Amino acid sequence: DAFPYTAEADMKLQWLADDACAVTYQSPDDGQVHQYVMTYGDRGNGITTYYVYNVVQGGWSAEGKNTAGWELTTGPEGITVVSPSDGEQVYEADDCVQFGTLAIALCENGLPQWTLVLLDDCAVGDVSDVVESGTIALCKVTMEKSAPIYFTRTAMPDGADMESAETPSKEENGKELRDRMKQTLREDPALSRYESDAYGGIRVVTDEEDIFWIARCGLEERYKLLAVNGVDVDCQILHMELLAGDRYDCAVRVKEKVTYGSDPGGETSASEMETTFRIMKGEGAYLLAWAGFDTDPAVGLDAPAMAMERDTAGNEDYHFFVPGEEAY
Template identity: 25%
Template sequence: MEERTLTPVPAEPQATPATPADAAAPEQDRWADLAPGALTQDPQALLAAWMAGRAMPRRTLVRRLIGGIALTALLAEFIGSLRVILDQEPVFPLAFVWPVVFYLLFMAVLKDFPLLFLLRRALRRLQDGTLYPDRLHLVTSDGEEDLPLTDLIMVQRFKGWTVLIWGSWKHPQIVPIPDDACFGKAPFLYARLQELVTDIPFFCSDKPPRRRRHLVAGLLVLYVFLFTEVALATSVMGILSYTLDNPNSNASVDLVWKEKEHTFSSRDAGEFPYPSTGEFQAQWVGDDCCAVTYRATDGSLRVQLLESAPGAAERLPDDPPEGAWTTFFHYDDPVTLRWDADLPGYRLQSPSGELRFRQWEDFDGMGLALCDDDGLPIWTLTARSFPWQDGAGNDITVQGLLLSPVSLSPSTTDALLLCPADSPLFAGEDQAENPAAPRFEDTIDVCVNEDGVFFTWDGGVGCSQVLDAQDCARCGITSEADLGPLVLRWDVASFLTVEDGQVWSYTSFDQGQSWQTDQLLMLGSDTLTDWCYGFAGTGQGYAALNGTDANGAPWVKVFQTLDHGASWERFPTPKAADGVVRPLNGLCFYNAGIAVATAPGDDGSPWPYVFATTDDGSTWVEPDVPFAASGQTGANRLTDLYFSDTGQWLVTFTQAPEGTRELVFETSDLTHAPWTLSALHDIS
């Protein structure tokens, strides 16, 4: 409702002409008489009281102050929305709430809605009243009360109404008196009050109380509100924000994907140099350095190094580093990286041959991306120092390098820790001095020795012991092979054991800092023959256990975890069309509801049974997989389930250990569409 321009009347009454005889009050002991229901039934009464209350000087000042703050905040949201549109920044859901809050606050203060609700309740309680020359006598639903006219704090005159206000500006008591309730013509009551109370403000308007809107302010505020919401909604579309946390430290980096522009960006590195399809994989190659591998729109793989804060990541000793480095923890098959000034470039020598890198990308001293002759990154090279002890027992810091493959596969375990070739580590003082220490052959590896089971994610610089010697003896674990199907990646390590007739799982999602354990099954008199085991993604894993009961009858039980292995629940077991439950030798989940499984074929059949589900295991379907059309002699089990960029499911089967190939089939729907052979891969 819009404020009206009111004409203040001086506190000192001016000379007024004599009241005509026909305007004099016929009853001198009463000035006005409110009939029962006169104020509750007339909507003009509430409107007059509300507009008079809003015109109180102190309420007007406070309303304008709070309204100004709310309007300023809303305008700030408007400016922020413009910035979002121009800079294409990611927007969080809470950003949609603040414009609504500021808009409602502004309108509530502008209209003084709290006062309206208070007046509505007060007028509903009023039954009738009588205005005497010295007081107003009211009869309410709570009883009777008298309000002295000398306690008035303000009088407001409208055409047809005289509004009396008692109390304070915070808690006013407002009573509108209609002219037709007065014993005299229109100016009668207003003139008498001016004569009676001379030290309060009087306001007079020659117009009746009516709803008038703040057209300019209201339309402006509404426009700002709507524009803010539309701008934020537009900005959310096609923009995703990722926070990549390092599981080994408190470091993290922010990554923003802009679908319309097909670009990644970060706060410190800015926009990535190559347009992307949106597919990426993050790998922490240091406490504060993260390598983001992403697929470019031309199908190639690109990499970008990010750091958690400017200058936080460890820097290379030289840029580019010159010298020779070798793998300290790969005694049998060492890998050597050497700078060759004649190329100029790097030579990478491994048991499979030598690679030469004449091109590289530099990331502000954080590291390099070694590129092939086409300029495509193959390896990242970053600084990696670690503490050690020399042969004399002195603490030293080895300034090493970490050589990591550029790959989108989250299961890549081929990162290599390189040490300077002239390091004291190679001066005859190495792990052979302590035969009881765990020996690791890869950067990510597991070791079983006389002291227990150990895992590492940095080539042995640090290791995590999950089972001790007594645990191994109780579980019958004497070597790595006894851990059965083992899941070991950058992001997860997990395995199963059989202890005293119970099947237990051990899982770590923080590179060995903590381990989750849970009992899957109590065997009793049953025997566990084998199992297949794996994780589809963070927190979600699966296990298919095969065994026999006391009578030799086979059984299959499938379990699933959604909480990092802390608890496991039974999952529906696939059955063949003949109703027989067969032992599973392969099981892959894409997410919590989509999975493919295999079971060994019947005697004489070179092909496995294949089962697929897309409804969380409620139904399992046997798709018609054209194995015979592959031209191969057989396949044993499922090894991988993948959803490609082209919208096709890719399912991989292996011939190992008898054969040397993998068969890859593709389909648009695992349960209802036909399957076709996509590729054959040699695995020898």
């Protein structure tokens, strides 16, 4: 992805969730502050796409210290933010810019004013199509230091039936993921027509049989797909573990340290993350699918007879760099 405006060298990188990093920058094009949010996760079943503006409809209450005077309400008129410094501001659907499936920027005259992010504990129901429980973060868009205000779900929107909204279990989501991958390989065993997607499946073409190396290649490809122009990604894989299965069909967990930065000397931000893949072997290629927190990646697989892990913290072969100018 590319920034819609030219970015100056100094960028502000701020993690608002474990899998959402806000990149705030000033543009010489118009002298204004703009923002892009890099997202790496999902709060639904990992298959159905949803709009953050829609799933946060309903009631929210500010939590924690220093929240007096803060309000967040949603309804047909839009998302209303009340803050001690700026008073009441209303943002309609057309004022909201979505990033991935985790964040939206609330804009005024096309310029971002607030960033709203679904935190890890949010769960979007398959039936209700809203966040049924969890926490959202709201943070002012500014080049200065800023801290998010957290809100928790207090009321469902009108018409949403919590009693009938049954969120699929991790096992059910895992079965759906497994079946979708098997169907893909049945229709295209060599994955010759398959296009990789960061939240869907990733194709790794190789005759290699080392499953950890295949996971390493898949992780690099995923970061390339998620990359943003102007933001470099430096990743060192720290540890890898075979959770279940064998070299034909398995689940692998990867722990990595990721450092984001702009130009040399600019601001950087580092975070340790965890990525889990379901990996299936095709004909001269492997299909890797990212498994979210609500998906069991090992459905139908047996645990290994012996623990299979690899410590790669000091191994340069398990390090890669994605230049921001090559993002696509």
